[in-house]
Amino acid sequence: MIYREYGKTGKKVSILGFGGMRFGAVDDLDACVGMMVAAAESGVNYFDTAPAYFGVKSEIAFGHGFQELRRRNLPFYSSTKTFQSTEKGIRKEIEAQLKRLGLSSIDFYHVWCITSLEEWRTRRKEGVIQVFRKLKEEGLIRHICVSSHLIGDDIRELLMEGVFEGVLFGYSAYNFNVRAKAFEAITAHDLGCVVMNPLGGGIIPEHPGLFQFLKSRPEETVVQAALRFLFSHEKITCTLVGCSNVEQVREAAAAIDGFVPLSAAAIEKIKASLGPSFADLCTGCQYCDSCPEGIPIPKLMEAWNHGKLYGRSSAITDRLSWHWSVPPSEAARCTECGQCEKLCTQHLPIISRMAEIAALPAQKR
Ligand code: SF4
Ligand code: SF4
Known part of the structure; x- marks a missing residue:
């Protein structure tokens, strides 16, 4: 040891x-x-x-x-x-x-x-x-x-x-x-x-x-x-x-x-490998984190990753509830202004993911 x-x-x-x-x-x-x-x-x-x-x-x-x-x-x-x-x-x-x-x-x-x-x-x-x-x-x-x-x-x-x-x-x-x-x-x-x-x-x-x-x-x-x-x-x-x-x-x-x-x-090589290997996943870089509505985009997107990797939407709500203490309804405040998508380093469809998350049921902690 x-x-x-x-x-x-x-x-x-x-x-x-x-x-x-x-x-x-x-x-x-x-x-x-x-x-x-x-x-x-x-x-x-x-x-x-x-x-x-x-x-x-x-x-x-x-x-x-x-x-x-x-x-x-x-x-x-x-x-x-x-x-x-x-x-x-x-x-x-x-x-x-x-x-x-x-x-x-x-x-x-x-x-x-x-x-x-x-x-x-x-x-x-x-x-x-x-x-x-x-x-x-x-x-x-x-x-x-x-x-x-x-x-x-x-x-x-x-x-x-x-x-x-x-x-x-x-x-x-x-x-x-x-x-x-x-x-x-x-x-x-x-x-x-x-x-x-x-x-x-x-x-x-x-x-x-x-x-x-x-x-x-x-x-x-x-x-x-x-x-x-x-x-x-x-x-x-x-x-x-x-x-x-x-x-x-x-x-x-x-x-x-x-x-x-x-x-x-x-x-560094491992860090660099993360980008291409997770092309469709949010990498948590936080460049989008200035939503005029105050939506905690990186947290919601990180939870979305869980849904994708686990292949079930309840993994998103589990993550939001138990890790981030953020209800899915936070995503419903999105006005589709598009600012975050312009800033996203991975060119992710944040607006559609917000809509997907907003439609999920909240979980009790
Ligand atoms: S598109 Fe939605 S989540 Fe993105 S910055 Fe605008 S209001 Fe916030
Ligand atoms: S800019 Fe894109 S990749 Fe970076 S945290 Fe925001 S959604 Fe994730």
Whole structure:
């Protein structure tokens, strides 16, 4: 295993982390614990969950897993999150989380899922920062972190607070363009930088044919190639993989074996390959992001990609609801002015995609 410094915390975490959002059978605690043990035995020491992965079942499974890791003297760091922002809400949540996880303190505690600056400003106003600071002083959490889906320069406002010690954000060989600016901002602050959705939420393993261009060695799988692409970014501290079974844990861990960082030229080659390979997909460049109606075009278009790759329109609404917190009705505000299509680097039919998305039913979160 390879370990990297998590920002300025003094902690060294494994470049491969265990994500608790994709257990294949979350009610089978032995299976969940077995996956965590397999990960820890391969050197993984960063374990990330959340209070709404399978309801609270992921945190419960983690509690059992941590107990077993302690019994086996396998070192680990715990990571979880909260949507709450008031003192009352956060204290109630963390009390339950510590109980479920069987811990007296959480190593990396995240302000969870910031999808817009408006949302961030609301939580900030409700006192989330002060409460997190208090929790740290009281020893209930060790490090204050944030999980963000902000794109472009928006994340800079979040980081200006100077309170966060690490950021969890989506970045992959599939969507790195959407995150490039955020990545630059995070790394400029010397923070822990943990990547979620490294496999595009399953898009890469489910469409291996589309991602052959990631491979630099014939014997590696596209999953391993996608992970090695991320490991090769020295400023990414840890890449979280959500596995469904022990075999997937082993496949991910095997990406470390014989890992040799890709050269800058090889990384550029992969980036360049994305254009032609995904000719019909939005590349997330954001050049269109100045809609006079305020429609978040890149987010809607990125969700449309999911529909195309998965071959079902519900993948669009899943993505909009669970990742972006944007209802499909946002697209209905399009006046067909055509400005975005003139700006689109990929010459995509944005107006017709807006109409397609607008016709989809909203999903409840
Ligand atoms: S065509 Fe629609 S989505 Fe594009 S800029 Fe105009 S109003 Fe916005
Ligand atoms: S300009 Fe085109 S490719 Fe770029 S984000 Fe907008 S829709 Fe996507």
